[in-house]
Amino acid sequence: MLGEKIEDALNSQLNAELYSAYLYLAMNAYFESIDLGGFANWMRIQAQEELSHGMKIHDYIIQRGGRVILEEIEKPQTEWESPLDVFEHVYAHEQKVTGLINDLVNLSIEEKDHATNNFLQWFVEEQVEEEESSSGILNKVKLAGKDASSILMLDNEFGQRMFNPPSSE
Ligand SMILES: [Fe+2]
Ligand SMILES: [Fe+2]
Numbered sequence: 001m002l003g004e005k006i007e008d009a010l011n012s013q014l015n016a017e018l019y020s021a022y023l024y025l026a027m028n029a030y031f032e033s034i035d036l037g038g039f040a041n042w043m044r045i046q047a048q049e050e051l052s053h054g055m056k057i058h059d060y061i062i063q064r065g066g067r068v069i070l071e072e073i074e075k076p077q078t079e080w081e082s083p084l085d086v087f088e089h090v091y092a093h094e095q096k097v098t099g100l101i102n103d104l105v106n107l108s109i110e111e112k113d114h115a116t117n118n119f120l121q122w123f124v125e126e127q128v129e130e131e132e133s134s135s136g137i138l139n140k141v142k143l144a145g146k147d148a149s150s151i152l153m154l155d156n157e158f159g160q161r162m163f164n165p166p167s168s169e
Helices: 006-035 037-063 083-110 114-144 148-158
Strands: none
Touching: 006 037, 006 083, 037 083, 037 114, 037 148, 083 114, 114 148
């Protein structure tokens, strides 16, 4: 059985993951609008990943006998100035999510909920990867600058990204 504080915090994180999916879908739409289909593809896959993070939490709440409560999902930003502007936002957003996960881990320790603490370790590792990949892309986009052929090369690279559903481990 989940404690009430942990249940509420997991439901908030579920909402945060769904918001992340929404934000990346908004970025997908932005890239489609400026005809960078590869960047758009990267964002679409990213949104699918965030949805799968949300479902992981959803399933865990149920597994522990808790109640999933779906709240309103905040409207994401819809316009950006450039691909660089988008990836600065992505990196900042992932750092913010890392902070949320760390707060949840701290709460699981305070509440002596070892199962939730163990469950959250997957997210701790995932955030290391999320920060690494978003800062890596941010640097590439920075290097490309306003050079159209470099941006098109990156667009081609990001067009190759495919969705790998995270394992249940
Ligand atoms: Fe996530
Ligand atoms: Fe993420």
